[in-house]
Amino acid sequence: MKISISASCACKQELPIVSLQKGLRMETLFQQRKEKVVVIMGATGTGKTKLAIDVAKHFQAAEIVNSDKMQVYKGLDITTNKVTEEESFGVPHHLLGTVDPNINFTASDFCRHATLAIDNIVERERLPIIAGGSNSYLDALVNHHTEFRLRYECCFLWVDVALPVLHSSLQARVHRMIDAGQIAEVRDFFHPRADYTRGIRRAIGVPEFHHFLAAEAHGADRTTLRRLLRAAIAALKINNCTLATRQLHKIHRLHSLWKRSMHRLDATEVFLGSRDAWHDHVLSNTFLVLHKFLSADHKPHLLSTRKLSPPPVAMAVTH
Numbered sequence: 001m002k003i004s005i006s007a008s009c010a011c012k013q014e015l016p017i018v019s020l021q022k023g024l025r026m027e028t029l030f031q032q033r034k035e036k037v038v039v040i041m042g043a044t045g046t047g048k049t050k051l052a053i054d055v056a057k058h059f060q061a062a063e064i065v066n067s068d069k070m071q072v073y074k075g076l077d078i079t080t081n082k083v084t085e086e087e088s089f090g091v092p093h094h095l096l097g098t099v100d101p102n103i104n105f106t107a108s109d110f111c112r113h114a115t116l117a118i119d120n121i122v123e124r125e126r127l128p129i130i131a132g133g134s135n136s137y138l139d140a141l142v143n144h145h146t147e148f149r150l151r152y153e154c155c156f157l158w159v160d161v162a163l164p165v166l167h168s169s170l171q172a173r174v175h176r177m178i179d180a181g182q183i184a185e186v187r188d189f190f191h192p193r194a195d196y197t198r199g200i201r202r203a204i205g206v207p208e209f210h211h212f213l214a215a216e217a218h219g220a221d222r223t224t225l226r227r228l229l230r231a232a233i234a235a236l237k238i239n240n241c242t243l244a245t246r247q248l249h250k251i252h253r254l255h256s257l258w259k260r261s262m263h264r265l266d267a268t269e270v271f272l273g274s275r276d277a278w279h280d281h282v283l284s285n286t287f288l289v290l291h292k293f294l295s296a297d298h299k300p301h302l303l304s305t306r307k308l309s310p311p312p313v314a315m316a317v318t319h
Contacts, residue, residue, distance in 0.1 A: 034153040035122045036294055038062075040131040041138060041251060042159035043244040045170050047267055047282070049083050051159055052131035054283060055290065056091040063092040063121045065114055067132030067141075072110070073101040073200035076189060078182045080203055081173075094121075101189075101200035107140035114141055115148055127294075135250040143257065155293040156262035157286060158251060163244070165271045170240040174233060177205070183229075187213055204243060208235045263289045 040052050056062035066072060070080045072095050077084075082097060094117040099105045114130070114137075121128040130138070141148055161169070186209050189201065196207040212228040220228075255262055265285055269277035 033151070035151060036127065037118060037152045037154050038127065038129045038290065038293075039138065039142070039154050039156045040129060040159065041135065041156060041254075042133065043161070043166060043247040043251070044133050044240065045081075045166060045173055045244065046159040046161045047270065047278075048131050048133065048159050049087075051157065051265075051282060051286065052129050053083070053087070053089060053091050055286060056127075056129055057089055058287060059127055059290070059294075061125065062127040062129055063094065064096075065094045065117050065121075065128055065130045066096040067110070067114070067130050067134055067137045069105065069110070069132075069134040069137060070200060070203040071096055071132065072099045072105050073097065073203075074099065075101050076185055076200055076203060076206070078177055078180050078185050079205040080200070081177070103199055105199075107137055110134075110137045111141050111145045111148070115145065118148075118152070133247055135247060135254060139250075139254060154258075154261060155290065156258050157289065158255070158262055158264045159267050159282070160248075160264050161266075161271055162268045163248065165268050166244055167241045169271050170244060171237045174236050174240065178233070183209065187216075190214075190217070192217065204239045205236055208232045208239065 038055065040048050040055070042048050052064050056064055068080070070076075071082050073080070074097050077097070083093070095110070095113055118128040118130075130141075132138075142154060143149075182205060186206055189206065190210075190213040192214055194201055194210070196202060196210070201207065209232045212225065212232045215224055215228055255264075263285070265282050267277070267282050269281055274281075
């Protein structure tokens with residue numbers, strides 16, 4: 001079916017007029033043909049990427065479609081917390097680090113590219129896993145993209161962490177990212193007249209360093225630079241926590257719409273240091289939900305699994 005996408009409104013389509021029998025909804029015509037899609041969602045830093053990779057490794061014939069609006073862009077891999085090649089364990093990723101960092105990649109753009117990727121994955125009889133923290137992208141795709149709604153059935157996995165625990169983890173993550181080289185990475189993107197409302201420069205961790213980098217470029221003294229750096233780090237911590245809180249509120253709203261197919265996975269104990277919590281509280285429940293979801297539609301080729309190897313220390317659950 002050829003789809004026409006309006007540039008003025010995200011994810012609206014013009015579909016052929018179909019004459020339906022009275023009382024028969026269009027979705028009914030496609031009900032038996034719907035393909036399965038797994039959607040992994042949650043606030044920033046809750047472990048969505050790790051879960052997506054563990055699921056893809058478990059079900060083997062699976063590929064991940066990124067739904068993080070900053071990770072779609074090329075560059076700033078530390079700042080945007082992109083998964084590394086080593087951490088991905090060879091699992092194919094789509095819409096990850098592929099977009100020009102200077103343009104705005106809209107919800108409409110995401111819908112178009114994500115559906116193309118998902119269609120391709122399904123055509124090759126593999127399982128699409130959408131994973132990322134940008135709930136506006138998920139909302140646009142699942143609730144407002146007619147073709148997607150008609151063709152696909154979703155199972156939503158919500159990775160949740162108690163906010164006080166998550167906030168503490170996010171603040172610690174700021175220091176890990178700086179130790180990994182974030183300031184040098186952002187310095188390469190710095191411009192004194194940069195527009196922080198466009199592209200990848202909107203990412204948390206870029207505008208916060210503007211005053212520090214501007215002062216550095218003008219040869220400010222060490223005392224001034226230390227003060228500005230401390231202020232940037234403090235702002236970064238606050239903005240990450242604010243983002244997590246805002247994302248959680250949006251997830252609760254989406255839960256009211258998707259609750260019949262949305263499953264909350266409590267990962268709080270993982271962040272409190274329990275060695276077995278990831279397997280006992282997250283993975284085990286995930287696999288129970290997904291085996292039921294996939295077997296209901298008789299997809300034995302997707303249910304072929306393998307034993308998970310222990311994750312490396314570098315693969316933190318904060319992805």
